[in-house]
Amino acid sequence: MAMVAATVxxxxxxxxxxxxxxxxxxxxxxxxxxxxxxxxxxxxGAVGSRxxxxxxxxxxxxxxxxxxxxxxxxxxxxxxxxxxxxxxxAAIETGKTPxxxxxxxxGAFFSAAR
Numbered sequence: 001m002a003m004v005a006a007t008v009x010x011x012x013x014x015x016x017x018x019x020x021x022x023x024x025x026x027x028x029x030x031x032x033x034x035x036x037x038x039x040x041x042x043x044x045g046a047v048g049s050r051x052x053x054x055x056x057x058x059x060x061x062x063x064x065x066x067x068x069x070x071x072x073x074x075x076x077x078x079x080x081x082x083x084x085x086x087x088x089x090a091a092i093e094t095g096k097t098p099x100x101x102x103x104x105x106x107g108a109f110f111s112a113a114r
Contacts, residue, residue, distance in 0.1 A: 067102065069100065
């Protein structure tokens with residue numbers, strides 16, 4: 001999911017890669033600007049809304065992302081995927097109650113990465 005966030009940020013398709021050579025891969029295809037701007041707006045709204053108490057509250061550059069929660073057979077899973085600047089991450093937190101916040105974990109990460 002970090003690759004998805006990086007693609008939205010760059011506006012170019014990213015493919016997961018393991019690099020063993022010093023030469024970087026060639027740039028990907030440019031995505032439709034209108035679609036990218038729409039998705040960026042949705043991702044910013046997901047973390048910038050005051051109605052979202054579990055958003056990553058981070059000082060500095062804006063964070064863009066999407067947060068979700070799912071009930072599994074053994075408990076709950078909270079997830080967050082997003083980016084700030086040139087850092088894209090995915091975070092997952094699992095537990096027995098729905099009082100989880102992978103977005104808070106992401107917020108802590110971004111705060112430490114300033």
